Amino acid sequence: MKTIFNKGLIEKYDKPGPRYTSYPPATEFTESVGKEDYKKKLLESNQGKRPLSLYIHIPFCESACWFCGCNVIISHRKDVSKRYLDYLYREMELLGGYLDKSRKVVQIHWGGGTPNFLTVEEMEELFSKIKENFSVDEDAEISVEIDPRYLSEGQLETLRQLGFNRVSMGLQDLDEEVQRAINRIQPESLMRDVMKQLRDLGFKSINIDLVYGLPYQTPEKFRRTIEKTIE
Ligand code: SF4
Numbered sequence: 389m390k391t392i393f394n395k396g397l398i399e400k401y402d403k404p405g406p407r408y409t410s411y412p413p414a415t416e417f418t419e420s421v422g423k424e425d426y427k428k429k430l431l432e433s434n435q436g437k438r439p440l441s442l443y444i445h446i447p448f449c450e451s452a453c454w455f456c457g458c459n460v461i462i463s464h465r466k467d468v469s470k471r472y473l474d475y476l477y478r479e480m481e482l483l484g485g486y487l488d489k490s491r492k493v494v495q496i497h498w499g500g501g502t503p504n505f506l507t508v509e510e511m512e513e514l515f516s517k518i519k520e521n522f523s524v525d526e527d528a529e530i531s532v533e534i535d536p537r538y539l540s541e542g543q544l545e546t547l548r549q550l551g552f553n554r555v556s557m558g559l560q561d562l563d564e565e566v567q568r569a570i571n572r573i574q575p576e577s578l579m580r581d582v583m584k585q586l587r588d589l590g591f592k593s594i595n596i597d598l599v600y601g602l603p604y605q606t607p608e609k610f611r612r613t614i615e616k617t618i619e
Contacts, residue, residue: 401491429484437488441495442522444514446477447503450538453572455560455602460501469506477517482522492525493518498532502541508546515550529554531593536582537574548589555586556595561602562613569603577614 391543449460483499496518506514518524518554531554533545547555560572567573586594596617600610 395528396590403475413454420607427486430483434486434488435492437561439494439525440487441491441521442477442493442497442518444496444498444503444518445500446498446503447472447501449502449535450501450505451571453558453560454570454601458501466505466507467508473506473510473514475515480517482520487534489523491523492528493522494525494528496524496530502532502535502538503532504534504543508542511543511550512545524551529593531556533557537572544585544589548591553591554593554595555591556597557582558597558599559564559603559613559617560597560599561610562616563604565604566609568606 425538446469447461449462450464452460453464498514503511524530528551530552532552533556534543536557558572559574560566560570562574562576562579564573583594587601598613598617600609
């Protein structure tokens with residue numbers, strides 16, 4: 389079999405790249421843009437009265453998945469979130485002060501990390517702070533990423549009651565050997581239980597992330613994971 393390498397392409401991408409999940413990526417941050425520029429842009433953005441989308445980052449995880457490139461803080465101590473949330477509330481107050489209250493928030497996303505690292509009480513408090521500082525549209529798409537391995541009693545019910553209507557969760561691969569290699573043991577039975585709970589609670593949209601390219605994955609194993617996911 390003849391293998392063809394595109395040397396130019398390999399050289400072009402043979403270097404650390406920005407994370408695709410943030411825009412502008414951290415590699416593009418410069419000292420030339422300061423807080424006054426940010427304030428000015430926020431105020432200018434009010435002119436068009438366009439609706440808003442809010443992304444809330446919860447950077448904590450209970451354990452590290454070896455494939456993950458996100459900026460996360462691994463901890464079993466639940467109290468680490470308190471200080472972070474206090475800063476987050478301060479940031480929301482500041483941001484909310486510059487944005488026209490008539491602009492509706494039509495999308496909210498809690499991502500991470502693991503948003504279900506937060507306790508039920510913290511989830512309720514965070515959501516009420518969002519409502520204090522912004523005008524959330526009654527038809528807003530409100531979504532959350534969850535780690536099914538660390539769901540605790542009452543979290544899904546609380547999220548649904550708060551108005552969350554979309555859930556996204558990582559599955560990656562159902563094969564045990566692959567799961568061991570990535571330090572993420574997540575049995576199929578657990579996924580099925582969580583899926584049932586989400587459907588029973590009436591979440592409108594449920595997303596499952598799979599990852600291709602992990603150690604010990606084969607096309608056959610990955611095909612089985614996809615089939616079971618669709619099932
Ligand atoms: S739970 Fe998600 S964010 Fe946390 S380490 Fe694993 S993949 Fe990364």
